[in-house]
Amino acid sequence: MERSFHVVPSKKEINIKRELKDMKVIDVKNVRKYYGGVRGVDGLTFSVEKGEIYGLLGPNGAGKTTTIKILVKIIKDYDGKVNVLGRDLKEWDEGYYNKIGVSFEFPASYSKLTVLENLEFFASFYKRHLEPREVLKLVGLNESNMLVLKLSKGMRRKLDLARALLPDPDILFLDEPLEGLDPESARRIKDLLLEMRDNGKTIFLTTHNMYVADELCDRVAFIVEGKIRLVGNPKELKVRMGKRAIKIEYLDEGKVKIAEFPLENLGKNREFLDILRKEIMRIETVEPSLEEIFLKVTGRRLI
């Protein structure tokens, strides 16, 4: 049976939704994975709630891909506890793949088949799925009859996402979802993900791009050397971790000048009060970027 994101839910679905509300959809406790002697993740602990876009932000080698691979059961030999959709990950059988959608950095399609043939093939694995043409429309990929080998990087990225959407999953796992997309396509995919989130889907993504984290994520987790160092809403983090300063632009003897002052004791700051008597052009609070907060908290740059 085909379903869309907007169909009226059955009573059973409403009850399940009620149960899932406020529930930790993903709960990871003290997870550890080494590749021989190389640390993938170590002491990884976090949880994701239903209906949020949760972003794992970190530099190369931080453990983002390892985390996703564990969560989608590609890596099974880890230590620690992982619970997804109310069940221990190790207890989930093949039914898990009807509940989740996965889009990875590497191409996962058959290059000698067309876009539509690929999606029809993948759809055949699911008991219930969305219409291949419908998911292509959602991601804005119009080249349904083009061979995959002829697709640009951005088109492949959209195809990967379309494939992830096929089972109409409760959770989407996306590795660097906007990488390689032109600005218009990136905007479209961002809007799609936000709409899906508003419709109760949970989206877990990894990125090393602070703009993606900033614009898309309800919560962002900083990951460094296999551990989460800080979690928060991007806007709240900026307020909490910011410099708490203002920038003032003013005219001084016909020249534009800019000065910055800490918010503490601003009303008693003689230099600031003197400037206020001049012609003010603009006053704004100084907002740090996520990159700056990341550096402050972890001592590491994102790239």
Ligand SMILES: Nc1ncnc2c1ncn2[C@@H]1O[C@H](COP(=O)(O)OP(=O)(O)OP(=O)(O)O)[C@@H](O)[C@H]1O
């Ligand atoms: N198959 C593997 N064999 C050996 N070491 C690995 C393997 N996969 C990952 N690693 C190592 O584990 C660590 C974490 O890698 P991971 O790919 O999870 O990080 P990442 O944050 O996704 O980085 P990137 O942004 O570069 O993909 C790195 O030191 C990496 O070299």
